[in-house]
Amino acid sequence: xxxxxTIDKEFVxxxxxxxxxxxxxxxxxxxxxxxxxxxxxxxxxYLQLHAYMLRISIPYGTLNAAKLRKLAWIAKTYxxxxxxxxxxxxxxxxxxxxxxxxxxLEHLAEVEMHAMQTSGNCIRNITADPxxxxxxxxxxxPRVWSEAIRQWATLHPEFSFLPRKFKIxxxxxxxxxxxxxxxxxxxxxxxxxxxxxxxEVMVGGGLxxxxxxxxxxxxxxxxxxxxxxxxxxxxxYNRHGRRDNPWKARIKILVNxxxxxxxxRQVEEEWAKSDHELVDLPDVELAxxxxxxxKSFETLPARSEAFEAAKAxxxxxxxxxxxxxxxxxxxxxxxxxxxxxxxxxxxxxxxSEQMELVADLAERYSLDEARVNYQQNLILPHVKLEDxxxxxxxxxxxxxxxxxxxxxxxxxxxPGLDYCTLANARAIPIAQQIAERFADDEKAEEIGELKIxxxxxxxxxxxxxxxxxGILGVDKKGEEFYQVTLGGSGAEDAxxxxxLGPALPYEKVAEAVEQLVEVYLRERKDGERFLDTFRRTGVxxxxxxxxxxxx
Amino acid sequence: MPTYIKLTQDGLTTTExxxxxxxxDDQYIPPGDVILSLARFQADGERLLSEGRAVGVRVxxxxxxxxxxxxxxxxxxxxxxxxxxxxxxxxxxxxxLRERYGYEGEVRAxxxxxxxxxxxxxxxxxxxxxxxxxxxxxxxxxxxxxFRHVYQRAADERVPAFVLRxxxx
Amino acid sequence: xKGLTANRLIDGxxxxxxxxxxxxxxxxxxxxxxxxxxxxxxxxxxxxxxVVVDPYLMDLVEIDGVWIPVAYRDRLRALGPTNHLQHGxxxxxxxxxxxxxxxxxxxxxxxxxxxxxxx
Numbered sequence: 001x002x003x004x005x006t007i008d009k010e011f012v013x014x015x016x017x018x019x020x021x022x023x024x025x026x027x028x029x030x031x032x033x034x035x036x037x038x039x040x041x042x043x044x045x046y047l048q049l050h051a052y053m054l055r056i057s058i059p060y061g062t063l064n065a066a067k068l069r070k071l072a073w074i075a076k077t078y079x080x081x082x083x084x085x086x087x088x089x090x091x092x093x094x095x096x097x098x099x100x101x102x103x104x105l106e107h108l109a110e111v112e113m114h115a116m117q118t119s120g121n122c123i124r125n126i127t128a129d130p131x132x133x134x135x136x137x138x139x140x141x142p143r144v145w146s147e148a149i150r151q152w153a154t155l156h157p158e159f160s161f162l163p164r165k166f167k168i169x170x171x172x173x174x175x176x177x178x179x180x181x182x183x184x185x186x187x188x189x190x191x192x193x194x195x196x197x198x199x200e201v202m203v204g205g206g207l208x209x210x211x212x213x214x215x216x217x218x219x220x221x222x223x224x225x226x227x228x229x230x231x232x233x234x235x236x237y238n239r240h241g242r243r244d245n246p247w248k249a250r251i252k253i254l255v256n257x258x259x260x261x262x263x264x265r266q267v268e269e270e271w272a273k274s275d276h277e278l279v280d281l282p283d284v285e286l287a288x289x290x291x292x293x294x295k296s297f298e299t300l301p302a303r304s305e306a307f308e309a310a311k312a313x314x315x316x317x318x319x320x321x322x323x324x325x326x327x328x329x330x331x332x333x334x335x336x337x338x339x340x341x342x343x344x345x346x347x348x349x350x351x352s353e354q355m356e357l358v359a360d361l362a363e364r365y366s367l368d369e370a371r372v373n374y375q376q377n378l379i380l381p382h383v384k385l386e387d388x389x390x391x392x393x394x395x396x397x398x399x400x401x402x403x404x405x406x407x408x409x410x411x412x413x414x415p416g417l418d419y420c421t422l423a424n425a426r427a428i429p430i431a432q433q434i435a436e437r438f439a440d441d442e443k444a445e446e447i448g449e450l451k452i453x454x455x456x457x458x459x460x461x462x463x464x465x466x467x468x469x470g471i472l473g474v475d476k477k478g479e480e481f482y483q484v485t486l487g488g489s490g491a492e493d494a495x496x497x498x499x500l501g502p503a504l505p506y507e508k509v510a511e512a513v514e515q516l517v518e519v520y521l522r523e524r525k526d527g528e529r530f531l532d533t534f535r536r537t538g539v540x541x542x543x544x545x546x547x548x549x550x551x
Numbered sequence: 552m553p554t555y556i557k558l559t560q561d562g563l564t565t566t567e568x569x570x571x572x573x574x575x576d577d578q579y580i581p582p583g584d585v586i587l588s589l590a591r592f593q594a595d596g597e598r599l600l601s602e603g604r605a606v607g608v609r610v611x612x613x614x615x616x617x618x619x620x621x622x623x624x625x626x627x628x629x630x631x632x633x634x635x636x637x638x639x640x641x642x643x644x645x646x647x648l649r650e651r652y653g654y655e656g657e658v659r660a661x662x663x664x665x666x667x668x669x670x671x672x673x674x675x676x677x678x679x680x681x682x683x684x685x686x687x688x689x690x691x692x693x694x695x696x697x698f699r700h701v702y703q704r705a706a707d708e709r710v711p712a713f714v715l716r717x718x719x720x
Numbered sequence: 721x722k723g724l725t726a727n728r729l730i731d732g733x734x735x736x737x738x739x740x741x742x743x744x745x746x747x748x749x750x751x752x753x754x755x756x757x758x759x760x761x762x763x764x765x766x767x768x769x770x771v772v773v774d775p776y777l778m779d780l781v782e783i784d785g786v787w788i789p790v791a792y793r794d795r796l797r798a799l800g801p802t803n804h805l806q807h808g809x810x811x812x813x814x815x816x817x818x819x820x821x822x823x824x825x826x827x828x829x830x831x832x833x834x835x836x837x838x839x
Contacts, residue, residue: 007700007712018697022667027730029770031667035684038637039667047773049797050808051732080807095807097731121637151702151712157674158646158705161639238643239615273651278704284720285713346803417793418801428803478791 001062001369002147002292004112011154012109015116019043020102027099042122042160044090044115045101048421052096055118056108060128060146060170061089061372068359068370070111072352078104083355085340085348087412087463088125088167089372090118094419116154121162123153123234127169129177130373133293134381136329139189140197142172144290145226148281152227159234163241164249166234167206174492179374181205181213181494182466184251185233190220198222203233203263204255207460211496212252215260217267224286228279232271236263295367295382300332304385317392319441320403325388334385336366338378338395339402339410343435346428347413348376350400357398365391374463374490375412377405402441408450408517409435412463416456416473417480423456425473425480425506430454433510438517447517450530453488466490468531469516470497471509480506486516486542487534498539501547515545555659556688558678563688563695566679570607570628586630589614592622600625609661612640616648623654631677633662642675649676649706669694676706721780721787722758723749725797726765726772734797734809735772737761742772745809746798747816751780751787786819795820 004012019039026036040046044055056071063071071091075083078100079093086092096104108114117124126149128142129135149168153159159166169178172189180186186202198220205214221229237251255263311318326335338358341347350358358378362370365387371379378400383391395401404410411434414420416427431454438444453467457474464470470485482504485497504512517530519541524533534542557566570584575591584605587596592608600606607628608619619629629648631641641660648654659679660672666686673695680691701709724737735742736749743749752758758777765775779790789795799820800808810817 005716007715010699011702014698014700021697027770031665031684033769033773035636035665035667047727047732049793050734050800080804094801099730121639154702155670155698156703157671158642159639160671161637161642161668235643239640243612243638243640281713282717284717288716417796418803421793423793426802428801432803480792 001064002059002143002289008112009109012112012114012116013106015043015114016102016105016109019105023098023102038120038161040098040101042117042120043101043105044118045096045098046119046421048094049417049419051094052098052101053419054093054096054101054104054115055086056091056093056113056115057118057125058090058113058372059150060126060132060143061130061374062132062143063362063370063372064368065359065363065370067111067113068355068362070107070113072355072359074104074107075355076352081353082349082351084346084415085350085372085376085378087374087376087414087461088118089127089130089374090125091372092415094415119165120160121164121166122160123149123156123162123166123168125167126150126153127167127178127374129171129173130371130379131177131326131335131381132172133295134328134333134335135173136327137173137175139172139191140223141290141293142170142187142189143293144286145187145189145199145223146170147289147292148227148286149230152230152279152281159238162234162238163243164246164251166237166251168230176490176492176494177373179463179466179490179494181492182207182211182463182490183214185230186214187226189223192220192222196222199226201229201233203267204252204260206250206252207463207465208250209247209458210253211460211465212256213494213496214252215255215263217255217260217264224280224283225276227281228274228276229267229271231279232267232274235270236266240266297330297333297382298384300330300384300386302331304332304388307385307388310389316403317389319445320392320401321388323403323405323407323445324401328382330382332385334383334388336380336383336388336391337405338370338380338400339404340377340400341404341410341435342399342402343409343439344432345399347411347431347435350378354398354400357394358400361391361394375405375410377410404441404444406449406451407444408438408447408452409444411435411452411454412467413454414456414462416454416462420456422459423473424458424475425456425482427454427456427462427471427473430471430473430482430506430509434513437510437514447521448529450517450520451489452513463490464488465496466494467497468529468534469513474503476503482506482509484509484512484516484546486539487531489531500539501543504546512546516542519545556680556682556691557657558673563692565688569605572609572630584627586628589618596622607657607659610641610644612638616644616652620652623648623652623656626654626656628657628659628679629654630659630661633660633664636663636665636668638663642671645672645675645677646706666690666694670698674701674705674707674709721782722752722755722777723780723787723789724752724758724761724765724775724777725749725794726775729769729771729773736798737765737775740764745812745816746788746820747814752777783819783823786816788816788820788823795823 046053084092126146128146168185169183170187182205187199201218202214324337366380367382411431413427413431417423451468453463454471455462455464466488472483484500488497552567586607605627609630661681669691738750778794799810
């Protein structure tokens with residue numbers, strides 16, 4: 001993974017010092033809250049319902065043991081012994097004090113981490129395929145490019161006061177594991193006619209009050225021009241994005257208002273005028289970044305007898321391998337998904353003890369690497385098949401081996417009204433209630449792939465628009481109600497969900513999900529997933545089941 | 552005479568401001584150097600320049616510096632107005648003035664101008680400031696000097712990290 | 721009836737106004753039935769930018785002899801998160817905490833707070 005050189009280390013140290021001074025000025029009354037708020041947001045610090053929340057950056061979701069251990073320690077020392085992994089692959093701590101924040105930034109700097117630009121109207125954490133460097137279906141390691149963009153975007157003097165937040169995702173395989181279509185900029189790696197590598201550039205995706213899927217503004221951009229082209233897009237947005245209404249300020253509004261063609265034309269025009277040499281990285285720097293991501297694997301047989309024997313001997317282990325294991329590009333290795341979705345617990349939360357365990361496993365069994373994905377789960381990307389049974393046993397002992405990846409209980413949920421000042425309703429208890437109804441592993445397996453996503457408000461941090469079942473918390477006369485949508489998808493077959501019917505009260509939601517699943521089990525044909533059945537039947541049978549007693 | 556902060560060879564210093572801002576509906580134009588809105592400049596700019604005055608233009612956040620391109624060689628100052636410190640449009644205007652149009656006169660930040668944005672402004676080529684928060688040149692120099700490194704090129708002379716790294720090899 | 725609340729600047733803790741002081745337990749909040757007195761307290765709070773952030777007046781309602789906030793958000797601020805009952809102010813327990821919790825979980829879909837019944 002990328003390791004800081006002296007420049008990077010001095011940068012985060014300077015940032016921690018700067019924030020310490022700024023906090024001091026705020027406490028002394030030398031700057032107002034209005035002036036301070038963007039400053040603290042650009043250091044990841046929100047004022048939430050019960051305390052400050054710190055959002056720590058995990059660039060493209062990649063961690064090592066040292067970082068995970070530090071996060072565990074910070075959670076224990078400054079918070080309540082746990083953290084929440086988000087749909088943007090960052091870590092949130094929900095009980096932080098302002099006076100501790102500068103110290104925390106210093107501790108993070110010790111392990112090459114920071115909280116820069118995880119909030120604010122600037123370029124946020126750049127995400128990448130969570131299986132990068134481990135999957136065989138990638139054209140290149142997308143993290144090389146995410147790191148290049150990360151550095152270019154850090155304290156960018158022209159783009160630190162955009163109309164609104166800005167999110168970029170990078171994918172390099174045909175399977176989209178980063179939801180590129182719902183990003184401000186999605187970059188999908190492609191091979192050009194001459195075999196060279198480039199990106200399909202998609203702009204204007206986003207959820208929230210007005211959800212949009214992105215438009216392709218450039219079919220093929222050679223990789224060497226990535227940064228100069230991004231600069232052109234950001235400049236058009238910075239100059240012409242709306243600033244009169246925060247609900248209309250994202251780039252998706254501008255792209256759809258101008259039309260993708262006109263937007264693309266403006267970007268190309270701006271790009272043509274700029275001197276690309278000044279922005280694009282020289283080959284030597286790209287090679288330097290790339291060198292950090294190279295990994296060598298042992299030569300192993302594709303089949304591990306120990307692994308096969310363990311599967312044959314233990315049906316529970318076998319079930320877990322069916323859902324939580326992904327093929328690795330190196331024979332004899334596997335990618336292990338670590339589920340943070342134990343039914344009945346808070347989705348995406350991990351205790352300090354659990355983080356420490358994953359750190360140990362990463363160090364011993366995964367070439368010192370762990371990942372976070374946008375589904376709020378963790379990953380051990382490079383585990384030898386022969387070690388998988390041991391890893392599973394240790395995960396199981398720590399409550400991290402629920403065999404439910406992409407199944408009904410692998411629910412994405414934002415913190416919701418339990419923690420967040422923006423929320424209209426709680427999301428966590430809804431997730432808990434649904435998961436408890438489907439806690440039986442056999443039942444969950446029978447249902448198959450079903451992606452439920454829950455947001456506590458229209459800001460859609462839970463990605464409800466792209467859930468196979470999406471659930472949105474709304475405020476109806478001061479009570480918690482929930483709008484259900486069906487048929488969304490954040491993968492390469494991206495789609496926005498369709499509304500099922502009138503919003504349901506809090507106590508009816510889990511029951512409604514059960515009814516929806518029953519309809520699916522009744523209607524499905526030939527190995528259809530929930531999403532496939534819905535696409536075939538449409539909303540009618542589902543609506544009828546949930547609202548039957550309303551007629 | 553009112554003062555403002557200007558970047559000179561001696562660093563950021565308090566400087567006397569010889570310019571008077573003349574509003575669009577001001578019938579009377581005082582003698583000496585003036586700053587006009589874009590619209591007023593388009594109407595009266597020629598005449599005032601021919602009187603031997605130093606003339607500047609004040610650009611609002613929704614105006615673009617492209618419309619000044621041909622006049623830049625004759626302008627002593629371009630004042631970029633920040634309606635709110637969070638409105639970042641003038642950072643693009645500033646960079647274009649310097650990097651695309653090669654403007655060598657004074658680029659001055661006016662409006663909701665705060666010391667915490669000193670580094671961003673200087674890096675975008677702004678070299679003069681009318682602070683709204685009463686801050687001193689020392690405070691601006693301090694705020695602008697907090698980071699030993701930068702990651703990207705901008706309108707200033709600072710060498711980005713990737714160039715330093717290549718030089719080390 | 722109103723009560724004044726804010727977040728403490730230094731640590732983000734939810735606090736409540738009681739006779740010129742900021743206290744942490746909702747049970748100890750000063751209640752205002754006079755709008756002018758409520759607004760005067762709010763003005764005082766807004767003049768303390770280095771002590772508290774975002775002070776505002778909450779609407780309160782009486783449930784079984786206990787005054788609690790009308791809005792869910794305000795109840796949660798007085799309690800803590802519902803997924804960790806040992807976190808936040810609710811851990812202390814007591815009659816007011818119980819009233820806040822029961823009023824919350826027993827909400828009816830009519831939207832009329834005073835129809836809430838205990839189990």
